[in-house]
Amino acid sequence: MTKQVQQLDRVIIRFAGDSGDGMQLTGDRFTSGTAEFGNDLSTLPNFPAEIRAPAGTLPGVSSFQLHFADHDILTPGDAPNVLVAMNPAALKANLGDLPRGADIIANTDEFTKRNLQKVGYAVSPLEDDSLSEWRVHPVPLTSLTVRALEGFDLSKKDAERSKNMFALGLLSWLYHRPTETTIKFLENKFAKRPDIAKANIAAFQAGWNYGETTESFSVSYEVKPAKLPPGVYRNISGNQALAFGLIAASVQSRLPLFLGSYPITPASDILHELSKHKRFGIRTFQAEDEIAGVGAALGAAFGGALGVTTTSGPGVALKAETVGLAVTTELPLIVVDVQRAGPSTGMPTKTEQTDLLMAMYGRNGESPLPIVAPSTPSDCFDAAVEAARLAVKYRTPVMLLSDGYLANGSEPWKVPSAAELPDISTEFATAPNGEDGSTFLPFKRDTETLARPWAIPGTAGLEHRIGGIEKADGTGNISYDPGNHDKMVRLRQAKIDGIAQDIPPLEVDDPDGDARVLVIGWGSTYGPIAAAVRRIRKSGGKVAQAHLRHLNPLPANTGEVLRAYDKVLLPEINLGQLALLLRARFLVDIISYNRVRGLPFKAEELAGVIQDVIDSE
């Protein structure tokens, strides 16, 4: 039987199953095959915080969504074209996101009476006509897998565990994905258990063959490679890109990296990644708590290291006092906040942009610091280098605001060569800087940057004491003088404000130059906003887009940009934190659009909001 091959320009697939079903791994492997094939892609893992939530229940559903296309894309996609549902819970939890006409591949083996009851289905939806609006492909994934592995010396339970590879094989056939990388991956992953490797490969190939031979799939699909700028590419998640960015910052600053960190979702992967690269001279320190993590990083910075601490919102709250100490002692420090849904423990695996005001103001006293926010998973690399550049050059803690969506999402990344990266090195103080030629003034500032000298222990003649008590301008000695305090408060502020001259101006994307509405955003909303803007323009609408990477200080032309439009729309995954800052600073009547659902915006949703603002003109 010759099967029909249909060309598509883009596809969104969602793998969904129990948190023990291996859906994240399945998604990862499909992503690798897709990346290797040359499509542009974007991913959205979505999993519960519980390691193993009760099997078969709605809270236990874990999913992985992948959007791939023959052109450049900006988001993991709004609505899946295909849902792979490994059990009734996965179907029920995801059906609401599925547009009519989408394909559902359901593992019929798991649609047992008990599993149906667990999620409140009285009758199997595969057997009544409740799914008539979708194209349902019932596949007994589990039993097919078990049958495919009959020749292996495996228990039934172990054989069943390979069902995710069967599903991956089937989907790989359906979308013409290359198979070699997955086979190689399985061989490596189970190098110590060759029998398990062989079983998984057999399940994967059985899935492929099933698609090829069965009649339930009459069509397969092809999505041609995307035309991306020439270069070497790899797929990368936000957390991995951020870790690589920190390593690059260490190399490019010629400072040894010291990471002080305490495990916390969704930031722990940065600690894991950095701890693998000790040959770069990286010291990773898993501290006893969040406070010790940042404290050790600051102590290492005093000794001349590139001090970094990585955490999520609750950890930032705990670190606040130490970050304030870094502000007043004017030492370089990078504080990475992979934001998650709050307040308090909130929803650890879900994304949010709710820490902006904490980053700005969450310390006692006037304690300004620069804030940098990456816009896409791969941009976490450049943002980390930029955060380090500012920290080192201005001797200041810098807050790097990633989030759960960027951290776990992935996309192809055009790998830069080390030679293209900026030199962000600095000089330690080596000689007295007092006018008498013999005294050292630890708080005598560079006239241009207002940065103080970084004199590290081991440097003769520059012995000095720093601390949290207010310091006299110049000498750094303890001072309670009212005038001195006022001066130091203003100097610390002026130093941070002055960074506005050292960052690129805010760029506006307005192809025709005649839009009257500006949509502005920051951080991880870049993809959905840009995708929404494309939709508006495709349908003839006019809208300008700008995206802030530096939240403090803001680019020098920010006010000018905001005032150049009749209306400014600002979507945020919070209740309007950047809007509050922009309104206060520039007296511009920002229109806020806010959803705080623990999920990224959808392009369609934002397109509707932008259209409404345009229509209300």
Add this chain to the structure above:
Amino acid sequence: MSEIQNGRGLSLVPKSDVKLGMKDFKSDQEVRWCPGCGDYAILAAVQSFVPELGLKRENMVFVSGIGCSSRFPYYMNTYGFHSIHGRAPAIATGLASSRPDLSVWVITGDGDALSIGGNHLIHALRRNVNLNILLFNNRIYGLTKGQYSPTSEVGKITKSTPMGSLDKPFNPISLAIGAEASFVARTIDSDRKHLQSVLREAAEHRGTSLVEIYQNCNIFNDGAFDQLKDPEQRDDITLRLEHGQPIVSATKAVRRSADGGIEVVSRAEIAESEILVHDAHRPDPSLAFALSRLDEPAFEHVPIGVFRSVDRPSYDELMSAQLEEAAAQRGPGDLDDLLLAGDTWRIG
């Protein structure tokens, strides 16, 4: 008797080319403790003792938290970091584990180290970070003007406990031994000779040295350690701990008790051979722990000296060894190799 194994404490710290004296270690800052405070004696003892270590002054760092004692770094003409409440061990951990060439000293008090910073203290001890922690124990909060501290005796009447404190105090020595400390000692502000001898041993120990220093706060808890200073009683009360020597005071001696523990008895009543000989290098910490309990409950006999000094690798040594091992196995890091590792593909 176990042998001393750890004399390498200062081997990685560069030696001074010139002979330094006490005045080289005095900063130009005016010392601002209350007149009569025990901190003056400790500062003078430290300033006059450190030159004999022969280290480069610029390779010494004093790190402190918050409290009266934590002003100490300002008065030392070395590198210094006066940090925030309780966090000095954490900050010093980052510094000492990334800079094995430094002699790092943490100056802390009973509130700073045992209350707000208790977590950092125990973890520094178990990791054996290369630090000398001087814990000034005055059994009171001084800087906040007289509340009870985690070493105050039960029933302490203070501003915050008008009917007496309810909390069982910590014994810093017991706590440190329980936290896997490799070097634990106790000394007293008024005995400069003893103080300096303990500091010398602490400095030469690689790893964390915890030195509890009984320090008098003459404003809020005056006379807390008077028994140990009173010429009439001090020689009877003080049990000197010296490695290889019998544990005795002028009139008392320590021996194994019938129930398997140790006890203090009149020296006159027992034979010399029955007296417990101090073994500071004993790997098993239980005897050192038992010694640390002898001052309970009434301060009738107080061991002074080095309770425990055992050798195990310090945290910076272990960390550096891993970096060297990683570089030896796979070569030094190369950024381009890192970024291109794994699955990549070329376009164009």
